[in-house]
Amino acid sequence: KTALKVADVELDQLTHKVKRAGKEIVLANKEYALLEYLMLHANEVVTRTMISEHVWNEDFDSLTNVFDVYVHRLRAKIDKDPDKPLIHSIRGVGYILKG
Numbered sequence: 001k002t003a004l005k006v007a008d009v010e011l012d013q014l015t016h017k018v019k020r021a022g023k024e025i026v027l028a029n030k031e032y033a034l035l036e037y038l039m040l041h042a043n044e045v046v047t048r049t050m051i052s053e054h055v056w057n058e059d060f061d062s063l064t065n066v067f068d069v070y071v072h073r074l075r076a077k078i079d080k081d082p083d084k085p086l087i088h089s090i091r092g093v094g095y096i097l098k099g
Contacts, residue, residue, distance in 0.1 A: 004039040007086055007099025009078060011039055020078060030055065031074050038087065038097035047094040071095060 002013040008021045016032055018025045027035065033055045038046065048067050056066075071087060079085040088096050 004036070006039050006042045006097060007084070009035075009039070009086060009099070011036055018078075025077050027074070027077060030070055031077070034070050034074055035078065035097075038095065041097070043096065043098045045090050045094055045096045051094065 004011040004013065010019045011017075011032075013036065016027075018027055018032065018035065034051065037051065037055050041050075051067060071089075075085070075087050079087055084099075086097050086099050088098065090096055
């Protein structure tokens, strides 16, 4: 299976195309990797450490604002409809993607 779907977001792992409600969304490589990781762990809390190890393949200080910047960019593209946000912050822990 190469397609991931959470709520109305679809991600094709072969073509790297992402759609929400049928509209294609263009993501930078790290934004795509972050979304893919969140979708693979949908409805689970993912910590900053998990993200740094799996998305960046690095073990750097997970308190940097790198995550915040990428999550903000991803939210700006994915969560334009404020009534149905998918990406939620879990204060002091990490993030969860749920639809």
